[in-house]
Amino acid sequence: MIRKARIEDVKVIHGLLMHTDEHDGLVLPRSFSQLYSHLRDFFVTVDEDGKVVGCCALNIIWENLAEIRSLVIIQEHRGKKLGRRLVEACLSEAVTLGIYKVYTLTEQTGFFVHLDFKQEDMDSLNQKIFIDCMNCPRFPDHCNEVAMVMNL
């Protein structure tokens, strides 16, 4: 089941986003402060016991631009379309908000191509997207992420 995140999910989301061997460098860790202030951005997916097994956030950047970020499904639940459903929930929310362009910065281009995202030059997006980049230890010489865009 996909649902909006609740306050009691924050510690689990924090754990999901921490670097582990399995997705080291693929997702940015977030501080508890960032997670509490952006909690309303998050969707989670829960298993049949109600345990959170994945998360994804839609972050509004500007007029008509939002970012999909913090997407993780735990290893044992991958390949079950949960990642797809979380992204689709974020896209649906973007439309509800009246935002018709959504991007993500990712190394997982194959996954996003499956979801019909198209690669786009980062410089064509709003400069505000570089704020996270500026604070990232991999920027600029060790970053392998590309911008994948969905026009809704």
Ligand SMILES: CC(C)(COP(=O)(O)OP(=O)(O)OC[C@H]1O[C@@H](n2cnc3c(N)ncnc32)[C@H](O)[C@@H]1OP(=O)(O)O)[C@@H](O)C(=O)NCCC(=O)NCCS
């Ligand atoms: C990327 C990730 C979220 C995918 O989640 P998932 O639930 O396993 O993916 P899904 O089962 O929803 O896959 C949806 C589609 O993408 C395809 N796909 C999944 N991972 C893929 C990959 N790495 N490369 C290419 N295609 C991929 C699937 O075959 C499926 O295709 P279909 O719907 O046409 O059959 C998951 O592997 C993950 O958490 N990885 C580590 C963290 C990460 O890389 N996050 C993304 C950062 S932007």
